């Protein structure tokens with residue numbers, strides 16, 4: 001960052017994100033801005049860093065990151081190298097704001113795939129995509145996006161409660177619904193829980 005340059009505000013950052021999100025990837029921004037991305041064996045920390053050398057910006061990313069880790073680290077370093085943001089928290093906000101829509105879509109797609117295929121094994125994908133969405137939450141600065149993450153959490157809570165009630169009904173009344181729409185949440189039996197009715201039969 002050149003001396004005398006003023007750090008951008010959260011409001012300005014939101015405006016920048018609004019013009020870019022869903023239109024351009026971090027890799028494309030780096031390419032347009034002639035910022036070179038390299039990969040190296042780094043220790044535990046950090047996952048990446050950037051440096052200005054001989055008139056050229058370089059972003060170095062740790063080898064072996066997952067795609068989710070790689071893209072959020074790249075976004076963070078781009079905030080430093082391209083937007084000249086010094087503050088790490090604001091740099092993380094740029095990455096989170098830019099990735100929000102993509103991760104929300106991935107989450108909904110994983111839920112949809114699970115319902116359509118009625119596959120319990122897909123729970124892992126839902127939990128993974130939810131975790132990568134949830135990780136963004138603390139860094140989001142747009143209230144609308146924060147609210148959407150909260151709505152997803154409430155939705156998951158509601159479905160978990162319904163499943164719990166159904167499991168309870170199965171235990172006490174021997175009721176056995178075959179609702180495909182609810183089958184994607186982890187079931188109590190997969191967590192080692194055996195309904196009383198099954199115990200009595202065996």
Ligand SMILES: [Zn+2]
Pocket residue numbers: 076080087088091
């Ligand atoms: Zn940083």
